[in-house]
Amino acid sequence: MYIWNLKGLVQALKEGSLSNKSKRLYKVIGIFLLALELLTYPVLLVTQPFNILDIIVMIIYLVINLVGIYMAYTINQRGDGKGFLFRYISLYVPLTLRFFVFVLVVSIVEYTIILFIDPSLSLDETNWFDLIISIGTDIYFNILMVKYIKIINR
Template sequence: MYIWNLKGLVQALKEGSLSSKSQRLHKAIGISLFAFALLAYPLSFMTEPSNTLDIVDMFSYLVINLVGIYKAYTINQRGEGKEFWFRYFSLYVPLTIRFIVLVSVIMIVGYTVLPFISLDETNWFDVIITVGTEIYFNILMVKSIKIINE
């Protein structure tokens, strides 16, 4: 199981050298993480008061990820055109872990350096971090799928 080693996973997917057990594990964990990420946003709106920036944040999250999935799909189709969802969910595991670490570090540093920002509600700093990290996540996904198809 490739948890952090994105290059190793990309190479294994390119060569088709993942065992069937590892394939099932990657797919199951990837789908679970994807479902959790997809459900987390709407649930957070139900539990906390929201402001205009929350709507901007959710809209940008949806648009960036839909565009990212579409780009990854079209690149996969230009190559072999096979196993897109398996590749996507397999890559989703190490990319999500990297994403969580990156967002955590940026938020800790950001809220330490910028103490005047309120933690009570969504602010521009949160939106910029969300947009930037989602774009980075999707660039890595597209780049990885492109490498697999070479």
């Protein structure tokens, strides 16, 4: 199983050389991560203070990800058109782990900057910095997904 080695995973997906055990692991872990992402967001909205920026973040998140999935699907169909869901879920595992580390680092930098600019922005409510970071990271994730789907279909 390829966790950090995206090039190795892409090559294995391209060649169809993943073992059945690896395929099952990618499916289970990918579906678990996807479910975790989709199910925790509504819980956070209920338990955290809610403002208009939260609604904007949620709408933008849905739009960016739906467009990203559609683009990846279209690219896959233009290629060999095989196994989009498995390819997506398989790539989702290492990309989500990288994405998590990336967002963690960006968030630490963001809140360090916010403390120097305006400490009142670091309250529990979503602010403009959060909105910008959310948009940027969602776009980055989907660009990577589309990029690797393109590579698999060459």
